[in-house]
Amino acid sequence: MKAQLFTLRYLQNNMPQNTNVIIIDDSKEDCYLINKRLQTVGSTVNVVSFFSAQEAYNHIVSTSLDLSKKTAKNIIILDIYMPxxxxxxxxxxxxxxxxxxxxxxxxCALTSSISKSNMEKITSYKSVKSFLEKPIKTESLLQLIEN
Incomplete structure (x- = not known):
């Protein structure tokens, strides 16, 4: 427990100054929980949630020019299975x-369960840098933000 607490404090103190997180998940409950966990890591995390991948994609395309001028870290937490x-x-x-x-x-790809074939498929995308399973732990989110 002490090691986990130390790790959590270390990660909180060494986070990038500005981090934007886009959560794409059709589950409102999962978006809420991830958002709450991200808010506990500090005020430097800005979170936007989308329940539709298409809406998130449109947002990314429309804001990409603005982001190119900023030095913030931009993370997408993407649920794999959505309608x-x-x-x-x-x-x-x-x-x-x-x-x-x-x-x-x-x-970062996100799912509650994944088959071996889908795991191979998701890791074949060059834009996917990591993978998390639900439910997400706060420490996993901190590590995602730090790396």
Missing amino acids: LMDGFEFLEEFEKLPLNIQNQYTI
Whole structure:
């Protein structure tokens, strides 16, 4: 327990000054829980949640020019299994964007369960840098923000 508390404090003290997190998950409860956990790590984390991958994609495209002028870290926490546009379809569209837009973001794939074939598929996308399973722990979010 002491080691976890030390790690949590260390990560909080060594976070980037400004971090933007986009949560893309059709579950309002999961978005709420992730948002609450992110808010506990400090005031330097700005969170925007989308329940639709298409809406999130449109937001990313429309704000990409503004982000290119800022030095904030931009993280996307992407649920894989969603109705309409799922995480795989989002990644297909995201990887068609110009590299200068793609490079502004770090994508973390998120799911409650995944098969071996889908795990191989999700890790084949070059834009996916990490993978988290639900429920997400605060320490995992801190490590995602720090790295």
